[in-house]
Amino acid sequence: MKPRILVVDGYTKNAREELMAGGATVAAEQYVRMLTTLNSNIQCDILFPSDPGSLLPLGTQLSTYDGIAWTGCSLTVYEKSIEVQAQIDFARECFRAGVPGFGSCWAAQIAVVAAGGSCQANPNGREMGFARKISLTPEGRGHPLYEGKSTVFDAFISHVDEISHIPSGTTVLAGNSFTPIQAVAVHWENGVFWGLQYHPEYDLNEMARLTWCRIDKLIGLGFFLDRDAGENYVRLLEALHQDQSRYDLAWMLGIDEDILNIQVRQMEVKNWIDRLVIPTMVARGRG
Secondary structure (H helix, E strand, C coil), rough: CCEEEEEHHHHCCHHHHHHHHHCCCHHHHHHHHHHHCCCCEEEEEEEECCCCCCCCCCCCHHHCCCEECCCCCCEEECCCCCCHHHHHHCCCCCCHHCCCCECCCCHHHHHHHCCCCEEEEEECCCCCEEEEEEEEEEHHHCCCHHHCCCCEEEEEEEEEEEEEECCCCEEEEEEECCCCCEEEEEECCCCEEEECCCCCCCCHHHHHHHHHHHHHHHHHHHCCCCCCHHHHHHHHHHHHCCCCCCCHHHHHHHCCHHHCCCCHHHHHHHHHHHHHHHHHHHHCCCC
């Protein structure tokens, strides 16, 4: 049997179209690519809960799935719009169904809020590009999410909000000086969710295209002096994506195997598949 995973992409239709217009890949497609690269047997369905009338694929229910993977999103979890509340409610349904969850950025925030925690705007502002020196907590060092991972590492990142209060049953697994909570394990009702604030699904090209889409905002925030500087940064990312043997570019960008080695970059996702998704499939008699 093949593990079946539901990919939940919280972006609105307009936000997805904006990213595609800038050459970025839709978040759900990035997740599907990552999951099926890590395990070619995985089958994925996609749900866009911000789209009006969005439903699970015909003939499925939450118990159909062995895992639920949530992407990032440009919405703000503490602004109680219809789209946000619908996703919080759906996350609670996923917990109650006992399907193991995983996700990045917005996903970790949604899981925490669904379980009774809270989020806020990061007082340090936007963390963009590469999260530096993410360090495992003592609990993180012994957690299966981080089996085989270095205790300190860098990762792709893009966010302005952060988890500010963890609910009962949640463990902080990693953090850095910019964002104290970079990873959590959330246990609530029947379910468990492993959430990252950073983005293992990104690669250099996706970061380049995301930067291009956000370039005017990033100039306003002081990340780039002007548009020429921003466009040059995008070109550096794209050039290194095309030829990862370019030590000069990696040195200029300050990145190493944490970013360049896909096995290292996506180890947490592989651990989720191996330690939660496949055992769930077997326990339900599908393996």
